[in-house]
Amino acid sequence: MGDVDVSVRLSVNGQERSDTVEPRLTLADFLRERCHLTGTHLGCEHGVCGACTVLVDGAAVRSCLMFAVQADGSEVTTVEGIASPEGELSPVQSALRECHGLQCGFCTPGFVMTITAMLRDNPHPTDDEIREGLSGNVCRCTGYQGIIRAVRLAAGTTAPATA
Amino acid sequence: MKPAPFRYHRPETVAEATGLLAELGDEAKVLAGGQSLVPMLALRLAVFEHLVDISRLPELIGVERRNGSLWIGAGTTEAAVEHHAEVATDAPLLARATPFIGHSQIRNRGTVGGSIAHADPAAEYPAVALALDAEMEATSPRGTRRIPAAEFFTGLWSTALEADEILVGTYFPVWSGRRGFAVQEFARRHGDFAIAGAAVAVELGGDDRVQRCAIGLLGLGSTPHRGSAAEQGAVGRAIQELSAEEIGRAAVADLDEVPSDLHGSADYRKKVGATMVARAWDAAVQEATGG
Numbered sequence: 001m002g003d004v005d006v007s008v009r010l011s012v013n014g015q016e017r018s019d020t021v022e023p024r025l026t027l028a029d030f031l032r033e034r035c036h037l038t039g040t041h042l043g044c045e046h047g048v049c050g051a052c053t054v055l056v057d058g059a060a061v062r063s064c065l066m067f068a069v070q071a072d073g074s075e076v077t078t079v080e081g082i083a084s085p086e087g088e089l090s091p092v093q094s095a096l097r098e099c100h101g102l103q104c105g106f107c108t109p110g111f112v113m114t115i116t117a118m119l120r121d122n123p124h125p126t127d128d129e130i131r132e133g134l135s136g137n138v139c140r141c142t143g144y145q146g147i148i149r150a151v152r153l154a155a156g157t158t159a160p161a162t163a
Numbered sequence: 164m165k166p167a168p169f170r171y172h173r174p175e176t177v178a179e180a181t182g183l184l185a186e187l188g189d190e191a192k193v194l195a196g197g198q199s200l201v202p203m204l205a206l207r208l209a210v211f212e213h214l215v216d217i218s219r220l221p222e223l224i225g226v227e228r229r230n231g232s233l234w235i236g237a238g239t240t241e242a243a244v245e246h247h248a249e250v251a252t253d254a255p256l257l258a259r260a261t262p263f264i265g266h267s268q269i270r271n272r273g274t275v276g277g278s279i280a281h282a283d284p285a286a287e288y289p290a291v292a293l294a295l296d297a298e299m300e301a302t303s304p305r306g307t308r309r310i311p312a313a314e315f316f317t318g319l320w321s322t323a324l325e326a327d328e329i330l331v332g333t334y335f336p337v338w339s340g341r342r343g344f345a346v347q348e349f350a351r352r353h354g355d356f357a358i359a360g361a362a363v364a365v366e367l368g369g370d371d372r373v374q375r376c377a378i379g380l381l382g383l384g385s386t387p388h389r390g391s392a393a394e395q396g397a398v399g400r401a402i403q404e405l406s407a408e409e410i411g412r413a414a415v416a417d418l419d420e421v422p423s424d425l426h427g428s429a430d431y432r433k434k435v436g437a438t439m440v441a442r443a444w445d446a447a448v449q450e451a452t453g454g
Contacts, residue, residue, distance in 0.1 A: 003168040023171030023214070024164050024204075045165055046202035050268065059242070059271040065201045066272065069171055070194075070216060114268065135353050136266025 008072045013081030021068050028052040030068035039079040039109050050137030053110040054078050060117040079109035092116050092154045101150035103141030110137050166204035173216045180217050181303045185327035187213045195277035198269045232334035237276020254335040256344040260287035266354045276330040282322045285356040290387040294362045294379025297335045303328040316386040341367040343450030345443040349435050357382045359436035363443035367451045373397045378414050383421050383436050390414025411441035
């Protein structure tokens with residue numbers, strides 16, 4: 001027996017979306033291919049790299065480890081929903097740019113989502129908390145130090161040049 | 164789309180879910196948080212005709228004190244457990260094991276029941292459940308039963324749950340008195356499954372003798388294990404007479420199916436396990452003595 005398509009209705013960055021999908025379509029693929037929101041990147045597709053991190057009802061989750069149908073009725077926020085509608089970068093995004101928190105940028109959307117949720121729940125994290133909070137996202141360019149500095153800058157805990 | 168095609172079911176009640184499982188048999192798999200199942204589906208290590216999504220069932224979510232135990236609904240997320248005040252006071256071992264599970268994004272979706280029912284031998288919750296003599300509450304159209312942890316974990320990713328049964332919740336016994344709890348793990352990278360780990364609980368009498376203790380071991384076999392010989396050797400003894408290193412060695416001495424792989428030989432894992440037990444023992448005793 002194969003798939004029987006299922007209907008999903010969810011909000012993505014404040015916009016209502018409804019569609020009919022195969023149950024095996026992941027939320028990540030739904031966002032990229034159905035909503036054409038290709039800011040959510042897919043690295044490993046089995047929950048290791050964190051590039052596909054999005055917010056589902058406010059919680060940072062790996063969108064490759066969730067089927068779109070499981071997000072039915074949820075509010076999803078992707079990296080496209082982080083900057084202001086006018087395109088002004090969020091404090092987390094500006095800090096990443098400021099601190100050389102990215103090079104190739106592939107992992108960056110996942111980091112932006114993770115850091116945004118982290119600082120919402122813990123506005124002034126310690127360095128240990130920052131490292132723990134970033135541990136689920138992999139970056140192959142920066143060596144992480146710039147990303148850690150960016151979190152500090154976005155949290156207002158220290159100036160970027162001092163660390 | 165990486166997983167093989169399947170049919171998706173989202174029952175509204177536990178009774179409806181177990182009815183579906185009874186009807187669909189081996190072709191069906193329960194989907195909870197999906198943090199272990201979905202990678203296995205993506206890699207096609209597992210293929211099922213039907214997935215029964217229980218992640219939204221309200222009957223499965225919650226934390227409640229029930230007599231001498233803390234009941235945790237199977238669908239309660241690991242993130243909820245991590246930040247729950249009652250878990251921190253009534254089942255500290257569970258609370259302290261939680262930050263070792265994957266990463267925050269995994270814990271936001273992963274569930275207590277999912278981890279226990281998946282029964283990975285290197286996972287934290289199965290080892291904690293075994294150490295604390297927790298009981299798993301399982302239900303099917305044939306009725307509800309409670310399965311002691313000692314009988315629950317039957318092999319690699321295998322449990323005593325029948326094909327039509329759903330894990331509803333777990334009863335974690337609440338320890339009182341002068342007690343201490345600690346979890347120690349060694350992993351190559353933070354958040355990876357540990358090479359070896361230990362969850363230790365200690366309760367002391369007024370005379371500083373060990374009233375009871377529990378040692379759960381993870382990553383050291385095809386199931387979680389208890390360091391039973393070490394526990395028996397420690398109970399009744401004065402805490403000053405005991406050496407944490409000896410307890411560590413005794414805890415792993417009888418293990419006979421320790422895995423060997425590119426991350427480490429069986430011998431190495433046992434040594435790491437003994438060290439994790441010793442460190443956790445010291446930390447638990449220190450807490451119990453108020454030190």
